[in-house]
Every structure is written in C-alpha cells, then in structure tokens.
Amino acid sequence: MRVLILYVVSLVLVYSATAQEKKLTLSGYSELRISSAFGEPVDEASAERFEASGGEEERIEKGSHIYFPGFNLNLLSEISPKIYFQGELNFEYFEGELNVSLFRSYIDYRANDMFNVQVGKFLSPIGYLNRNQRIYGYLNYSVKPREMVWEEFGYMPSFMLGLQTYGSFVTNSASFNYRLAYGQMRESVSFGREISFASMGKEGSHSPGIAGELEVNMPTGDGEILIGMSAYSNPNIASVFVVEGEETEEDNPLNIMLPLRETGISPYLRFDFPKFQFFGELHSSKFDDKNNITSRSSYSYIATSIELLYKTEILKKGFYPYVRYDFRKVDDNHPYYGLLMKEGFLHKEYVFNSSEIILGSALDIVPGNRIKFEAGRFLMGPNPGYRIAVSTSFAF
Amino acid sequence: MLLSTAVISARGQTEDKVVVIVNITNPINTLDKSEAKFYYLRTIRRTWPGLDTPIRPADYSMANPVRESFLKNILRMNDSRVASYFKQKEYAESLPMPQSFQSEEEVINYVATHNGAIGYISLKFFNASGNRVKSVFVSE
Numbered sequence: 001m002r003v004l005i006l007y008v009v010s011l012v013l014v015y016s017a018t019a020q021e022k023k024l025t026l027s028g029y030s031e032l033r034i035s036s037a038f039g040e041p042v043d044e045a046s047a048e049r050f051e052a053s054g055g056e057e058e059r060i061e062k063g064s065h066i067y068f069p070g071f072n073l074n075l076l077s078e079i080s081p082k083i084y085f086q087g088e089l090n091f092e093y094f095e096g097e098l099n100v101s102l103f104r105s106y107i108d109y110r111a112n113d114m115f116n117v118q119v120g121k122f123l124s125p126i127g128y129l130n131r132n133q134r135i136y137g138y139l140n141y142s143v144k145p146r147e148m149v150w151e152e153f154g155y156m157p158s159f160m161l162g163l164q165t166y167g168s169f170v171t172n173s174a175s176f177n178y179r180l181a182y183g184q185m186r187e188s189v190s191f192g193r194e195i196s197f198a199s200m201g202k203e204g205s206h207s208p209g210i211a212g213e214l215e216v217n218m219p220t221g222d223g224e225i226l227i228g229m230s231a232y233s234n235p236n237i238a239s240v241f242v243v244e245g246e247e248t249e250e251d252n253p254l255n256i257m258l259p260l261r262e263t264g265i266s267p268y269l270r271f272d273f274p275k276f277q278f279f280g281e282l283h284s285s286k287f288d289d290k291n292n293i294t295s296r297s298s299y300s301y302i303a304t305s306i307e308l309l310y311k312t313e314i315l316k317k318g319f320y321p322y323v324r325y326d327f328r329k330v331d332d333n334h335p336y337y338g339l340l341m342k343e344g345f346l347h348k349e350y351v352f353n354s355s356e357i358i359l360g361s362a363l364d365i366v367p368g369n370r371i372k373f374e375a376g377r378f379l380m381g382p383n384p385g386y387r388i389a390v391s392t393s394f395a396f
Numbered sequence: 397m398l399l400s401t402a403v404i405s406a407r408g409q410t411e412d413k414v415v416v417i418v419n420i421t422n423p424i425n426t427l428d429k430s431e432a433k434f435y436y437l438r439t440i441r442r443t444w445p446g447l448d449t450p451i452r453p454a455d456y457s458m459a460n461p462v463r464e465s466f467l468k469n470i471l472r473m474n475d476s477r478v479a480s481y482f483k484q485k486e487y488a489e490s491l492p493m494p495q496s497f498q499s500e501e502e503v504i505n506y507v508a509t510h511n512g513a514i515g516y517i518s519l520k521f522f523n524a525s526g527n528r529v530k531s532v533f534v535s536e
Contacts, residue, residue: 023492025486025492025493027483027486027487027493029483074486074487076486076490076492078492081449081450084490086490088487108490110442110443110450112443112448113441113442113443131488132484132487132488134487138480138483139480139483139484139487168440168441168442170440170441170445174440175440175441217439217440219430219434219439219440221430222430222433222472224434224439274472274473311477313474316474317476318474318476318477364474364476364477364480366476367475367476367478367479367480368476368479368483370476370480395480395483
C-alpha cells in the first residue's frame with residue numbers, strides 16, 4: 001500500500017509538472033459485460049474432474065454473470081521530447097472491496113527510432129496480444145477475454161520488472177522492429193494486489209528472465225502486414241509442488257519446493273486492411289522439472305487465438321462482424337498452471353484443455369464507445385456447450 | 397507543387413482538396429499518399445528522418461469537410477476507427493494522441509511552430525496562408 005501511495009503522489013507531481021505544457025494525457029477504459037452459458041458440458045469427465053479439484057464455477061462460465069472488471073486509468077507524460085513516463089493503474093471492485101493495483105509503470109528514454117530504453121514494470125514483449133490489447137475492453141473487437149494472455153491465469157509471463165530496449169530499422173518497403181527485455185518475470189510485483197500465485201511465482205522469490213521479439217511491418221498500399229516472433233526464457237522459477245485438488249499453507253515448512261525452468265515462443269501474424277483484418281497468434285511453452293520431483297521431466301503447453309474481422313459501416317457507424325477461434329492444450333498434471341494463491345493457501349486446480357469457435361460483431365456507437373455481441377460454441381473442455389455475451393466498452 | 401496548385405485553383409476544384417503540411421524545417425519535401433498516411437499515423441516511424449524529432453500529428457476536435465475528406469481519401473478510416481487506432485498507439489506504444497484544434501488557422505499555427513508537426517488543411521486555405529508551412533502531399 002505504501003508503494004501505491006508513493007506511486008499516486010508521483011503521478012500527481014508528474015501531472016502538475018507537465019499539465020500546463022499540454023504534454024500529458026490522462027485516459028482510461030472499462031467494460032460492462034453480461035454473459036450466459038447453457039447446455040451440457042462438452043466433456044463430462046473433464047467437468048467432473050474440474051469440480052473434484054475444487055475449481056470455481058466462474059472459471060467454466062456456468063450460468064449467467066454480469067461482470068464489471070473495474071477500470072484502468074492511464075497516464076502518459078512527455079517529460080521532454082526524449083523522455084516519457086507511462087503509468088497505468090487498475091481499479092477493481094471485488095467482493096465488496098476496491099482493489100487498486102499498478103498495472104504498469106515505466107520511464108521511456110527515446111534516443112532515436114533505432115534505440116530506446118524502458119525501465120520499470122512493463123508488458124512482456126511476448127506476442128502481439130500481450131503488448132497491444134487488454135484482456136477486456138475497448139481495444140478488443142471481441143468480448144471474451146483471451147485467457148492465454150490473462151495475467152491471473154499465468155499461462156505466460158505477462159509483465160516484467162526490469163529493463164527493455166526496443167527500436168526500428170526502416171527500409172523503403174518495411175520496418176524491422178525489435179524488443180529485448182531482462183527482468184523479473186514471475187516474481188511478486190503486484191504492489192499489494194492478491195493475484196494468482198501462478199502468474200508471478202513464489203512470492204518473494206527472484207526469477208529473472210529474458211524475452212525478445214522481432215517483428216516486420218510491411219505497409220502495402222492502404223494496409224499493413226505484421227509478422228512477428230517472440231521467445232523467452234525464465235530459468236529459475238521457485239514454485240511449490242501441490243497435488244491436484246489439494247491445498248497447503250503458503251509458508252508451510254513442509255512444502256516441497258519445485259524448481260522449474262520455463263521457455264517459450266510466440267509467433268504472430270496480422271493483416272490489417274481497410275476492409276478486413278486477420279490476426280493469429282500462437283503461444284507454446286515448456287516447463288522443465290529441474291530436480292525431477294514430479295512424474296515427468298517436462299510439461300508442454302500450446303494455445304492459439306485466430307480472428308478474422310470484416311470492417312464495414314451501418315448508418316455511418318463502424319460495424320465489425322468477426323469469427324474467432326481459441327484453442328488451448330496443456331500437458332496433464334502440469335506442475336505450475338492452476339496453482340492459485342487464496343488467503344495464504346496454495347490451491348491446485350485442474351487445468352483443462354479448451355477450444356471454442358466464436359461469432360460476433362462490434363458496433364462503434366460514437367468514437368470511444370463500442371457495443372459488442374457474440375455467441376460461442378465450445379468444442380472441448382468442461383464448459384457448457386454454448387455461450388452468449390454482450391458488452392459495452394468505452395475509452396476516454 | 398505550386399504550379400499544380402495554381403492549375404487546380406484555376407479549375408475551381410480546390411474545395412475538396414486536402415493538403416498535408418509539415419513544418420518548414422522538415423527536410424522531407426514530398427510524400428506519396430501511402431507515406432502521408434503512415435507518417436501521420438506513425439505506423440512505421442516515430443521520428444522524422446533527418447530531423448530527430450517526434451512526429452506530432454494535428455487533428456480537428458470537431459467534424460468538418462477537410463477532416464471528412466482526409467479520413468475518407470487518405471487514411472481510409474472512419475471517425476471511430478481513427479479514435480481506436482490512436483488510443484491503441486497511446487496504450488501500447490506510449491505515443492501521445494494527436495493535438496486537436498478547432499480551425500485550420502490553429503492547425504497551421506501549430507505546424508508552423510512545431511518542428512515535428514504534421515497536419516492537414518484545405519488547399520484553398522493553404523493557398524491563402526503564405527509560406528508558413530510546407531506542403532508535402534495534395535490529395536487527388
């Protein structure tokens with residue numbers, strides 16, 4: 001909390017130092033979502049196993065929900081033409097309490113187009129989705145949050161606390177962009193917010209890792225083609241071994257420590273043209289059990305999200321029908337995923353495979369507001385067979 | 397460029413033409429339509445080549461015929477799409493939103509006084525404004 005107060009004070013100072021020069025932007029975004037799932041579970045055995053492991057019903061979207069994830073407040077300040085500050089806070093109302101957490105915060109030194117440095121907490125340069133979209137809200141066309149980049153599930157390290165260099169080399173026909181980051185990947189850097197254990201690793205532990213990305217951006221007439229490849233390595237994760245469905249106190253001296261090594265890649269592809277947009281991203285990772293404590297020496301994970309969007313207008317308002325496909329496959333008894341921290345206890349729930357095909361549309365009522373509707377059909381996993389959702393999202 | 401401007405003026409077709417303008421110190425003299433779009437949107441570059449200054453797009457806070465023509469013919473994006481594009485840039489790449497102005501006079505003043513600025517005005521207004529800014533693209 002003390003860190004957060006200091007952070008808010010620093011925001012006020014930055015604001016007062018730069019507001020009069022009109023080089024400061026305060027913005028935000030949020031979303032209200034209503035969803036309903038119906039039908040029998042696609043995979044009955046998977047549903048029973050999930051329930052037996054103590055998994056939460058919300059996780060498999062059973063029944064109807066009104067979901068307000070809170071809102072994010074973003075501050076971007078141009079301290080000088082070469083130095084920028086970006087800070088983003090997340091305000092979330094959960095079980096009667098308002099939680100405030102630091103989403104990201106960094107100083108950005110821009111030497112030139114080819115070399116720039118960021119220091120602080122930033123989104124990991126792993127894939128396009130993690131850096132460019134948020135799990136919910138106005139920056140997405142579709143409604144359903146993509147679990148593959150949702151920090152609370154921790155399928156990949158969403159944030160890093162450290163240093164990142166980035167830049168572009170521009171030719172006549174393309175720009176070649178790079179990002180290279182070093183820092184804490186799955187350590188507790190949440191500044192007080194109780195998030196899932198899996199997303200950040202054992203609290204207080206140190207797990208420096210490296211992540212990098214190469215991207216080619218090719219403008220072609222009215223559109224652009226983006227092709228990228230990310231890779232990361234997180235060699236020293238301090239985790240705890242917990243049997244599925246069981247739990248243990250976080251600081252129990254009898255806990256079996258589980259050293260892990262994580263490596264992963266994420267290629268992606270994006271075609272963006274005036275009439276359509278295609279996007280596809282793949283995440284693939286491997287966790288090595290360094291001391292052979294579990295039954296296998298390594299565990300793999302693969303997930304993808306593909307979306308094809310048509311851009312048109314209704315009554316001069318932007319209208320975007322889309323089809324999206326999500327897929328996730330995890331090796332059975334993965335030692336890291338599904339490990340959740342709740343009130344000082346570590347609980348291990350079943351991590352299931354899932355795939356879903358989604359049809360939907362988004363309508364821009366006014367700039368900054370987007371209404372979305374979608375219907376999903378699950379093809380595997382414990383979820384009920386069908387799902388519908390509607391949301392309104394805004395940004396200012 | 398001035399010759400073509402004069403010819404277009406003589407035909408009386410200046411009303412719908414849009415001129416993309418930059419600061420007079422900018423070493424770039426001409427852009428094609430695609431380049432004008434991608435510089436304005438900061439799609440491939442954040443700074444001007446040879447100037448080492450951030451690209452600073454200027455926009456209008458209210459709808460007007462110049463903006464409508466610029467969005468339709470050069471950016472090929474509607475109003476809401478432009479808004480979400482720049483919002484994305486702000487969140488993902490820490491690039492400030494365009495400065496917004498109410499009139500062409502304000503846009504030309506901003507571009508004339510900021511090295512990295514890029515804006516757009518009507519050809520008619522450009523012809524009447526003297527040599528305070530540089531024209532790098534005129535829409536067909």
